[in-house]
Amino acid sequence: MKIKEIIIVLLCALVAWNSYTIIENNNNTNTALLVLDERIVNTEDSIKSIINYIENDRGQIKSEFKSEINSLSLALSSHEHQPIYIEVEKEVVVDEVEIPITIEEEVEVAEVIDTPLVPIVEETIPVTPVTPVTPVTPVTPVTVSCPKAHNRLGKYIENIRISRDYKFIANYDVNNNQVTNVEFSRNLPSSLQRSIIKYLNSFQMYGDVGGCSISIKILEN
Numbered sequence: 001m002k003i004k005e006i007i008i009v010l011l012c013a014l015v016a017w018n019s020y021t022i023i024e025n026n027n028n029t030n031t032a033l034l035v036l037d038e039r040i041v042n043t044e045d046s047i048k049s050i051i052n053y054i055e056n057d058r059g060q061i062k063s064e065f066k067s068e069i070n071s072l073s074l075a076l077s078s079h080e081h082q083p084i085y086i087e088v089e090k091e092v093v094v095d096e097v098e099i100p101i102t103i104e105e106e107v108e109v110a111e112v113i114d115t116p117l118v119p120i121v122e123e124t125i126p127v128t129p130v131t132p133v134t135p136v137t138p139v140t141p142v143t144v145s146c147p148k149a150h151n152r153l154g155k156y157i158e159n160i161r162i163s164r165d166y167k168f169i170a171n172y173d174v175n176n177n178q179v180t181n182v183e184f185s186r187n188l189p190s191s192l193q194r195s196i197i198k199y200l201n202s203f204q205m206y207g208d209v210g211g212c213s214i215s216i217k218i219l220e221n
Helices: 002-056 058-077 190-201
Strands: 166-175 178-184 209-218
Touching (some): 002 058, 166 190, 178 190, 190 209
Antiparallel strands (some): 166 178, 166 209
């Protein structure tokens, strides 16, 4: 009799534990659904707020974007480059010198009757050989300038998170068609520094040159 009572008590306890577990799982599921619903509502409110901002301030956004583009274009166009001097080999024209050709004169022999024949000696006039003149082309040193910049900086920084505006000057040299000795006028994140160096190496190089610089302005994205 006691064994049956013990078994009944254990069964009742097991049923009670299962019921409690089911109720607890239901409570957790309901709580998760409520949290999810709240997040969805907050996201919808944020999207509506952004849409309203774009629709209401469309003119202002367009004006600010145009102003920043004009500022960047002005900064790039104000960068002056030194002139490029490329040596052009001049064609040397040698004047033709007419060399007189001496033709041996025929000596007329008068026929003398009843006189012995006298041998005729031909006179040869020596011709002085003309030494050809080798033209000498003067060597003019080639002057090179700093690389020519372009406005495709965006593709080098598109994957970088820019959390603030940056305006700085990049100083560099060119050696063997590679940018070296790069220095920035202010502290920049290392990822941004690497991207700027890649951007500088994409310029059109004209030879080894030092003391180059470019002014760059990057806006927060």
